[in-house]
Every structure is written in C-alpha cells, then in structure tokens.
Amino acid sequence: MQTETVLYFILAGIAALFIAGFQYYKNEKSMSKLNMLFLFLRFLTIFSILLLLINPKFHQETISIEKPNLIIAVDNSNSIVYLKQEEKVRELVQRIMDSEALKNKFNIDVYTFGKDFSATDTLTFSEKQTDINGAINQLSQLYKQTTSPTLLITDGNQTYGNDYEFSSSKYKQPIYPIILGDTTAYTDLKIQQFNVNRYAFLKNQFPVEAVLVYNGYDNVQSKFAVKKGDVEVYSKNISFSKDNNSSIINFTLPASTVGVSSYRATLTPIENEKNKINNTKLFAIEVIDQKTKVAIVSAFLHPDLGALKKSIERNEQRSLTLLNPDEAINQIDDFQLIILYQPNHIFRDLYKFLDKTNKNRFIIVGTKTNLTFLNEVSKNFQHEISGQLEDYQAQLNLNYSPFLVDDINFESFPPLRSNFGAINFSVPFQTLLTKTINGNPTIDPLLATIETNDKREAILLGENIWQWRAQSFISTKSFNPFDDFLGKVVQYLASNKQRNRLNIEYETFYNGNTNIIVKAQYFDKNYQFDARQSLNITVKDDISGDTKILPFVIKNNNYQVDLSSLSPSKYSFTVSLSDESISQSGNFQILEYNVEQQFLSANVTKLQRLATNSNGISYFIDETTNLYSDLLNDSRYLPVQKSHKNSLPLIDWKYLLLIIALSLSAEWFLRKYNGLI
Template identity: 60%
Template sequence: MSTLTILYIILAGIIALLLALFLYYYRPDSRQKLNILFIFLRFITIFSILLLIINPKFEHINFYSEKPKLIVAVDNSASIKNLNQDKNALNFVSTIYNSAEINKKFNVDYYTFGNSLKVSDSINFSENETNFDDVFNQLSQVYKNDIAPMLLITDGNQTIGNDYQYNATKYGQPIYPVILGDTTTYTDLSIQQLNVNKYAFLKNEFPVECIVAYNGDDNISTNFQVHSGKSLLYSQTINFTKSNNSKIINITLPANAVGVFSYKATIAPQENEKNKVNNTKSFAIEVIDQKTNIAIVSDFSHPDLGVFKKSIESNEQHTASILKPAEALGQTNDFQLFILYQPNNTFRKLLALLDTERKNKFIVIGPKTDLNFLNSVSQNYKHEITNQKEDYLVSLNTNYASFLVDDINFESFPPLQSNFGSISFSIPFETIIFKKLRNLVTDQPLLATFEFNGRREALLLGENIWQWRAQSFLNSESFEAFDDFFGKIIQYLSSNNKKSRLNLEYESFYNGTNGVNFKAEYFDKNFEFDARASLVIEVKDSILKEEKIFPFILKNNVYQVDMSSLPPSDYYFTVSNSKENISKSGNFKILEYNVEQQFLNANVTKLEQIATNSSGTPYFIANTSSVLKDLLNDNRYQSILKENKNTIPLIDWKYLLFLIAISLTIEWFLRKYNGLI
C-alpha cells in the first residue's frame, strides 16, 4: 500500500472524528455518556463511507518457478508402420513419459499429427496423409511466449502441405528430429507421378503422362502396362541403368462411352524389390458428351474479364472467350452462356438476339454501365439512377436455395464498387450475397439469380471482382475456393434443370479413401433452408454387395457426411430424408491408393536440414539415450523464476456497507429510545 493511500486513510479518520464531534459534543443536554456513544457510531459511519471512496488496496507478490516445455510431436501416419518403425516410436514415447528426470526438468506436452495436428490421446499409425505444415503453423502460435523445444518423431516423408524443409523455421525454437528409419538404399521401381485430366470428352482421346523411376545399380529391363479392368490397353518395355534411371511415358487412351472409368498403371517389379506397392497406381476419368462454351462480352478492357476467364477455365468442362459486342453477334450459337460486362448501348442488338434465342445471361452492373440503356431493355428489373458510386462489402445469404454455396470467408473480401441506389425486381429472385454498407447489412442484392420463362439469369452489381479472387488466394494460398464458388454460378446458369429441394455436392470418383465427403442442402416447400431434416445416405458396394448407412451432420447450414472409412470400390448411394418422401441417388468410385505406402526410407536430408536451421540436433531412433541426455544437459532450457502480483482491497466493500448499516441502525434506535427524535 502506498504512502499516499495511508495519508488519505489518516486524513479520513480525522475528518470523520471532527464531523462526529461537531454533531454531538456540543449538544445542550446532560447525557454525556450517550453523546460519546453517538460520536463513536457516527465516526464509524463517516469513516467507513470515506474508506469506500478511497478504496485502499495493497499488492501481494508471490514468486514461482516455471519449467520449460518439451513438445513431443509423433508422426501418426501409416508410413511409420510400413517402415516397421511403429514399435520403436511407441517405445521412445514411453521412455519419455516414464523418465523422472525429463518430467522434473520439463512440462511435457504430447501431440500426434497426420492429416492434422491433435493433442495426443492414442497413437495407431493409421492416418493416410502427413501434413508437417499444420504442425509448425499451430504450435508456433501456442508456444510463441514459452521456451518449448520440440522432439519431432517422424520418418520425414510429407504428402500434403507446404514443404516443411523451409517452413519449419516459423516455429522459432529448436527442433530435434528423431528419425524413424534408415538411409539404406534398396532396389526399387516406382511410378513417381501420374498426370491425367479429370474429364474427357466423348469420341476423343485423352492424354496420360506417367513418370517412372528406378533406384538401383544394375541394368534392368521391365514392362509398363495400363489396364482397364481385365483389358490391356497399353504395354511398353522400358530399360533402366544406374545413370538413366527415370522415364516419362506419354500415351493417349480413347473415350468411347459416357461415365466414370478407372484404370491401373503398372510397372513390373523386380524380384528383390522391398516395396512393390508403389509399382501400381490407379487413376480414373469422367467422360462427358459436351463442353460448355461461355462468351465474356465487353467493349472495354478490365481485370475482371481475365478473372472470369481464369475461373471458368479452371474447370476442364468449360471454355471461355472474351469478345466485343459486335463479334458476339455472329457467334451466339457457339456459346451456352453469355457474360455481359457492364453493358451499354453497343449491346442493344446482342441483347435482343439473346432474348430471341432464349439464352441464359450473367450481367455485371458497375459504374461504367449505362443504366438508362439497361433499364430500357430490361423487363424484369430496374436500377435507380443517382449518378453516384458506393463501395459495398459482402454478406452471404445462408438461405440461398438454388445450389450449395460454401462460405469462403466472404467477410474478409474487399468491397466492390457499385452504383449507389436500389434495384427493384418485377419477378421473384434469390440473393446469393447482400450488399453490406460498413456494418449495416442491407436487403439489396450484390449478387442475385432469377428464373423467368425457362431461362436463368444472374446479376452482379459491382466491379473489381478480381480483388475477391486475390483475397481468396491470400486466405487459403489457393484459387480453388473462389473458382469453385464461381464455377457453381456458371454451372447453374449453363443448365435449365428445375430447382430441387434436395441438392447434393460430391465427386464422381475419389483418389484413395481420405476425404470421401458429401455435402447436402435441404429446403422446405417454400424453398427456405430446413435445419430440422434428418438426412441419411445409404451406400451399397456394387462388388461386395455390402450396405452401410451414414447420417448427415448439420454444420454451418450445410449437411455433411464423411465416408472415409469406406474401402476402395464402386458404390451406389441414395440420400433421403426420413421425415419426407424425398431422395436422390447416384454412384461414385473410390480408387485404391495410399500415398503413405510409397516410401522406402526416412527423409534424412530434410530432417537434418530443419534441425540445423532451428539450432537443434537430429537423432536416429537407435540413439534415444543421447536425445534425453542432451536435453537434460542443455543450459538453454532452465526453469524461470516469475513473480505474480495481485492487487487486493484492504477491506471488502460488502463488509463496509454492512458496518455502515449496523452503526446507523444502532444510532437511530438509541436516539428513538431516548426521545431524541
């Protein structure tokens, strides 16, 4: 407690005493003893009130010792078991857990990682992917204010995420890789990479590129083949030497029927190969009978046009061409959809022709749009003309019913520049994105769709959508999320199928069992999102004839189900609502592939590099005693003496209020009893 506070308390006592004396000491009555009691009670009252105002406090300081943390991150992927290192890893973790010296010096935190980082509860080496990037990203945030060296128990083989060799430095603390595996070189033939498009078009041929690698000292000859079911489609003899140890094989295969077709590429193994799993790789392709051609029409250049083309052509089923209005006039039969960018009077003939031919349209309205012209040719909507501009932020409509819209972090997107003023529709429409002005979400659409007389149309009321695609890349380090969102709009406008109360989103085939996810939206009869539906998916294995049922889980206004537990096979499915007679059926294929089975050795080079970059030391699993000894003897990891300062009130205000109430009550009662009131 400070000296000034003590002086305030003394001064409060003097003031309380003087006021009490002034009130009772000079009273003209002879009850001197009662006056002394009254002075005391009034002193208590006034002094307590003044203490409440001063609120004296004192600081309580206690010291404690904080041990450094030791992070034990264990690779829980299937490659550890494939390299026969699972027992070694578990034994080492058990050694750390039971080490009295380690637990005395460190607070040990255990994690496992594979597809993602998790607090360790069980280690079974069953995950089908290894994401080191997630480990360093998350732990760097959790332990940024602590001394926390990391024991990274892994084989160093990465399958997804950014390259950890350069990304591990963001952790900012020493990393001690404990290497599971060895550096022994084995003779091995493998299909390193297989590149093929997701879609092919009927009656065409599609290219397949396969990279085959050889690791060994002898000259060998082997055979590369591609099968579809029991049919041999391609065969080639390949020769390898120690120096000539890789081949790129380019072939083309026919697409003779519509549907999903699976293939298997195989390189014949040698007798002494240790890992023969990586000699085979399955792939699939979906054959479709048409390609959607889209025209992007504008009479001036703008970055948005390039973004439209890039996003559209990220889907192999779509092509896009940028045209002037006059060029598009003679080519309307070549395109299934027209994107009209900020139309003006030069679009008059084109708009009339598109209406006559009943073509679907996507119109972008911005500051350069001639609103007088647009209002004159549009029968379905009118835009207020104010000759003013405004920047509008984004608010996603989670009840949009025509197709599934994922929230790709729209709230982080920069504003679009638009015409100030409202737009009014004469027909029913649906809003995908509302205009948001600062923190106020308006009822005006920024992006909307509608259907009229069997045609579909979309309106985007703002320019500079190229900034959205750029921001989406900054958010996720990929254009995929934005391109998928834009692709759904294009897919909706390219089709004239009737609106459905049950919408599904899934892939025709999945590479491996990881990430077999379905999404669904369900709407009531008024096409408002129904969060009360009980959706299930019944899956039937067409080969084994086994049936399984999975329930959907509601998450962010989308029903989702994860079926990664299904083995590779061909499946038929039916999604239904148990409360209503509405269902949808289809089929999908899961290809047999496990990337974690492709490795023969630990990636020693990368693990040694991250140890060097982080001032740590690499160890092989056989040297576990060295690891613990070095950690115990490293002077960088010492307990830190910290102080904890607590400010505590001298007297609880509740007790002071109680004392004030008691003293006033006694004083009033005594005065009343003695006839002084």
C-alpha cells in the same frame, strides 16, 4: 506505503477520536463502561469512513517459478504402421510422460499430427496424409513467447503441405527429431507421379504423363504397362541405372465410352524389391460427350474479363471466348451461355438475337453500363437511374434454392463498384448474394437469378469481381473457392434442367487418400432451405454388395456426410428424407491409393538438417539414451522466476465496509437496548 499516506492515517485517527470524544465525553464521571464502548464503536465507524476517503493502495508481490514447456509432436499417420514403428513410438511417449525428472523440469504437452493437428496423446496412426509443416506452424502460434523445446517424432516423410525444412525457420524453438523407420537405402522402383486431366471428351485422345523413379546402383530392366480392366492399353520396356534413375513417359489413350474409366498402371518389380506397393498406381478419367462453351461479350477491356476466363476455364469441361457484340451475333449458336459485360447501346442487335433464340445470359452491370439502354431491352427488371455510384459488399443468402452454394466468406471480399439505386423485378427471382453498404446488410440483391419461359438469366450488380478472385487466393492460398463458386453459377446458367427440392453435390471419382464429402440441400415447397429434416444416405458397394446407411449432419447452409471410411471400390447411393418420398441417386468410384505406403525408409537427411538449423539434436528411435540428459542439462531450459505485483485500493476491501456496518449496527442495538433511543 508512502510516508504521506501514513501521515493521513494518523490524522484520520486523531480526527475520529476527537469527533467520537466530542459526542460522548462530557466528564470523567459520565464515562461508564457503556459510554466507553459507544465512544469506541463511534471512533471505529468514523475512522473507517475516513480511511475510505483517503483510499490508500496496498501493494502485494508474489513470486512464481515458471517451468519451460516440453512439446511432444507425434506423427499419427499410417506410414508409422507400415514402417512397423507404432509400438516403439507408444513406449517412448509413455516413458517421457512418466519421467519424474522431466516432469519436474518441464510442463509436458503432447500433440499429434497427420493432415490435421490436434492436442491429444491418443495415438491411432490412422491419418492418411502427413503435414509436418502444418504442425510446426501451429506450434509456432501456440508457443510464440515461451521456451519450448520440441520433440518431433516422425519418419520425416511429408505428403501434404509446404516443405517443412524451410518453413521451420519461423519456429523459434529448438527441434529434437526422433527419427522413425529403417534408414537403410533399398533398391526400389516406383511410379512417382501421374499427370492426367480429370475430364476427356468422347472419341478424343487424352494425354497421360507418368514419372518413374529408380533407387539403386545396378542396371535393371522393367516393363511399364497400363490396363483398363483386363485389357492392356499401353506398355513400354524401361531401362534404369545409377545415373539414369528416372524416366518420364508421355502417351495418349482413347476416350471411347462416356462415364468414369479407371486404369491400373504397373511397373514390373525387380528381384528382391522390398516395397512393391509403390509399383502400382490407379488413375481415372471422366469421359463426357460435349464441352460447355461460354462467350463473354464486352465493348471494352477490363481486368474482370481475364479473371472470368481463368476462373471458368479451370474446369476442363468449359471453354470461354472473348467477343465484341458484332462478333457474338455471328457465333451465337456456338455457345450455351452468353455473358454480357456492362452492356450499352452497341449490344442492341445482340439482344434481339438473344431474345429470338431464347439464350441463357449472365449480365454484369458496372460503372460503364448504360442503364437507360438496359432498362429498355430488359423484360424482367428495371434499374433505378440516380447518376451516382456506390460500393457494395456481398452477403450470402442461405435460403437460395436453385443450386448448392458454399459460403466462401463473401463478407471479407472487397466491395464491387456499381450504380446506386434499387432494381425492381417484374418476374419471380432468387437472390444469391445481397448487398451490404458500409457494413449494413440490406435485402437488395447483388447477384440474382431468374427462371422464366424455359430460359435462365443472372444479373450481377457490380464490377471488379477480379478482386474477389484475388482475395480468395490471399485468404486460402488458392483460387479454387472462388472458381468453384463461379463454376456453379455458370453450370446453372448453361443448363435448363428443372430445379429440384433436393440437390446433391459429389464427385464421380475420388482418390483413396482424399476426404470424401457428399453435400446436400433440401428445400421446402416454397423453396426455402429447410434445416429441420433428417437426411440419410444409403451407400451400396457394387462389387461386394455391402450396404451402409449413414445420417447427414448440418454444416453451414447444407447437409454433409463424410464417407472417407469407405474402402476403394465402385459405389451407388441414394439420398432420401425420413418423412417424405423425395430422393436423389448417383454413383461414384474410390480409387485405391495410400500415399503413406510409398516410402521405404525415414527421411534422415532432412530431419538431421532440421535439428541443426533449429539448434536441436536428432536421435534415432532406438538410440534415445542421451535424450533425457541432453534436455535436463541444457542451460537454455532453466526455470524462470517471475514476480507479480498487485495494487489493491482499500475501497475494494469488502471487510472494511463490513466493519462500518457492524459498528453502526452494534451501537444502535446497544443504545436501543439501554433505552437511550
């Protein structure tokens, strides 16, 4: 406490004593015990009030010892079971957590990872993928400012995400890999990879590329064969040696029937081969009988045109052609959908052909759109002409009913540039995206769809949609969210099917190592999204005949059910409502494949490099004797003494207010009791 504050205390005491004495002290005879008590209570009250006016600050310093963290990150994937290491892992983790020496020196935190990362010590070894890179990135965020050596208990075989060896350079903690599995190099043949398109067209040939790998020293012979059911549709004899240890085979197969066709590729095992699971791989292709053809018609070049083309053609069922208005007139019958990009008077003849043929269309309005012409040729809407431009951001309308739409974080997308003014529809319409101006939501449509006279139409009131595709990649490291959204718009516009109150979204086939999510949307009779219903899916295994009934759950603006627990087979399903006779049915197939069973041994080399690069030490699961002493004796992991200084003003001390209240109350009560009031 400062000397100045002490001086104020003394002056406050003198002043309080003087004031109390002035009020009660008359002469020595008047100072009875009662008056002396009154004088003391009055002194206490005044002195306390003066202390509050001075309001000194008291400083309190506390010393704490902060222990470093010991992070245990455990590979919870299925490969640990396949390598028969699960019991060793459980025992090691339990020994570390029970070690009194380690608990005295470290705060021990346990995490598990597969495809997902979670803070738990429950080990199931059921994850179907391994993302070591994702686990390290998560830990780097959690322990950015602390000392946290990390025990990474894994076989080092990653099946998902970026290469963890390079991304771990951003993790500023020493990593101690505990290497699981057999480190012996076995002779092995395997089908490393299949490259095949998801779709093929009826009566065409589709290309297939197979990458075959051999690990060994001897010269070996094998046969690569592909079967559809029991029929062999392709085969080839392959030779491998120590130097010639890989082979890439390219061939074509016929697309003869519409629907999903599944194939089994097999590389004949060699003698004494330990892992024969990776000698077989299933793949499938969906054969369709036609391709959706889309045309973009524009009178000038713009980045939006390239973005639309790449986005639409990502789906192999669709092709897109760039045309000018004159070219489009001559080819109009070749396309199921015409995208009119910023139309002007040059589009007049094209509009006549579109109206005559009743073609579906997608109109994109921007700064170069001739609104006078557009209002003249349009029968469904009129756009106000203000001569001013405006930037519009988007917000998803959760009650949009024609098809299922996921929110891809439209609010974070850059604004689209277009004309200022309202659009007035003369026919019923559905708003998919609404306008947001300077962060203020509106009810005005930014993207709307129309169904009238067996024709579908959409209008987007903004240019620079290429920036949306770029932002989608920045946010998610993938163009897929935006491409899927635009693909749904194109699919809706290229078809004239009657809309349903119950819409289902699913794939026709899934690989065995992927999540299987079926989505649904249900709308009431006014086509407003209804989140109050109870939806169930009845799934039947067409091979075994087993049936399961599972409920949907609400997530975002749709219903979802996770079918990832289903085993590989062919399935048929029906989605139904509990209190209405509305249902939708479909079929899908799950291909047998477990990527975690493709490995024979641990990736020792990479884990040892990871330890070296992070200033850690690697251990094998059976050789962890020195682990405890290395952690306990490392001078980098000493506890840190920290002091915390708190400054507390006297006015925050509630007891002083209580003293003032009690002294005043006691003085009043005693004076009242003695008849002095």
